[in-house]
Amino acid sequence: MSSLLGTMSIAMGALEAQQAGLETTTNNIANLNTPGYTRERPVLQEADPIINGGIAYGEGVKLQGIESLRDSILELQISNETQQQGQSQAYVNAMSQAQTLFPDDTSGIGQQISNFFQSLNSLSTDPSNLALRQSVLSAANSMASAFNGAANQLSAVRSSLDQNVEQTAGEVNQITQEIANLNTKLAKLNSTAQGYGSFLDQRDNLVQKLSGLIDVSVINDGTSITLTTKQGATLVADGQSFALSTALDPASGVQHVYSQGADITGKISGGELGGLLQARDQTLPAMQTQLDSLASGLVQALNAAHAQGFDLNGNAGGNLFSPVSGAGAAASMAVAISDPTLLAASSDGTTGSNGNLANLSAVANQAVSNGMTPTEAYGNLVFQAGSAVSDGTTELNASNTMLQQLQQQQASVSGVSLDEEASNLLLYQRAYQAAAQAITTVDQMLQTAIQMGAGK
C-alpha cells in the first residue's frame, strides 16, 4: 500500500495536470478571435504504477504535453490553393493592365484602322483634294501612333512586372528567413513547453503567406520543416534559409530568378511569382508578337498597294509607311511621307484617277497577319486579352471560394469552440477542486497521525 505522502504526491500531480488543463482552456478562450490560432489541449497520461508485493499502485497522472489540433492534409490543401490564388491574382492584375491597351470601342488601334480606311473612301470622291489627302495622312499617323502607344505601353506593363518579380523574390527571402529562425527556436523547445503551439502557429501562418508568393512543397519531420519549390529548389532546410536572387538575363532583357546559382525562372509555377512570370514571359510576349505581326503585315500590304499607284505629280508611289518587320514593328511604325501630294491615289498617273485608292482600300479585306484581315487580327488581340482576364478571374473566384470552404473545415478542426471550452473549464475546475480536497483530506490524516505520535 502507498504511503500518505505518496497519496499527497498523486494529488499534487493531479492539481498540476488540471491546472495545465485550465491554462490551456483559458489560452484557447483568449485566442478565440486570433487569426491563425490553432486550439490546444493538454495530453494527460496515466503515470507508471508502482508494483509493491505483487500489487500495482496507480501513481496518478502526468502531463505528456500540449497538443495543437491540426489537420495536416487540410493545411496542405490550403497551401496549394493559396498558391493558385496568388498566381491567379497576380496574373489577373497584370492582364487587366494589358486589356486596357486593346479596347473594343471607339478608341484604340481597331478604331484607328477603321478611320484610316474610311479616310481612303472619302478621298476616292475627290482624289486631287489636298485637304482630303491630308486627312488620309493624319489618319495614317493616328493609326501608327495607336500601334506605337499600345506597343510601348505593353513593354511598360512588362517592365513593371519585371520590377514586381524582383520585389516578390525579396519578400520570399524575408519569409523563408523568418521560417528558418522559427525552425531553430522549435528545435530547441520541448513540445510540452509553453508557447510551442504559438511558434507552430506563427510558422504555419508564414508558410501560408509564402504559398501566396511562390509554389511551395512542405516536408514536415515533426519539429522542423523543409520547404522547396514544387520543382525541388530548396528554400528552407531546418534552421537555414536559401535566398532567391534575381539578375538581368541579357538574352531576354528581364530579371531571372536564381536559387543557389541555378536559374529557376521557368520552373516557378505558382504563387504571385508564378502569375507574374506567366504574364511577363508567356502571355504578354505572345500578344506583343501578334501586335508586331499585325503592324508589319499591314505596313507591307499598304506599301505594296501604294507602290502600284502614282502621286499627284505623276510619279510612282513610294512607301506610305517606313518599312518595319519582326520584333518592335508596332513600336516603330511610322508614316513615311508628310507631303499630301505624294499620296499615290491614281492608278494611271492622271490627277483625277482614284484607281489606286481601291487597291489601298482592298487591304482592309486582305489577310495581313496569320491569315486574318487587319480588323480580324485586332479583334483576335482584343479577344485574347479579354479571355486572359476573364479566365484568370474565374480561376481566382474559384480559388477564393475553395479557400473559404477549406478554411471553414480547418476552423471546425483547429478553431476554438466556446461551448466546448466552457465545458472543459468546468471539467478542469471540478477535477482541481477534487484534487485539492484530496490534499486537504490527506493533510488531516497526516495531522491525525502526528497527533497520535505526540500523544504516545
Next chain:
Amino acid sequence: MSTKIESPSNPVPHEFQELVVLETLKALLTVAIRSLSRGEPANLAEVSRRINATADEVMSTSLNLGRLPLTPETQQRRRKLLAELRQQSSFCRAMLRRWRRSILLRQQLLDLAIEPVTYTEPLDPRWCCHE
C-alpha cells in the same frame, strides 16, 4: 436543396425557343454554382444530369433554328446569354477540378498512411488466416 426549374408549358414562338432553353440552362448552372460555392454536393449529381439534358436540348434547338432569321434584339440577348453561360460553366469546371484534386490528395495521403507492409514472399500458412 431542391431545384425547381420547370420547362415552360405554353408554346413558345420559334425564334425564342433557343433563348428559353438557354435561360433554363443558365438557371440550372446558377443552382450548381450555389451548391459548389456552399460546399454542398448533395444535389449536384441531379443538377448535373439536368444540365447535360438541357445542353443536349440547346444543341438540337440550335440545329433546328439554324436557318431561322433572328431579330437584332434576339441576337444580342443570345450573345449575352452565351457569354454568361461560358462564365458560369468555367466557374463550375474550375470548382469541380478543385474538389476532385482535393479528394484525390486526401485519398492519396490516407492510402500512403495505411499502406500495408508488402511481403516479398507469401506468408507462412501458420501465420495467416486464423479465425
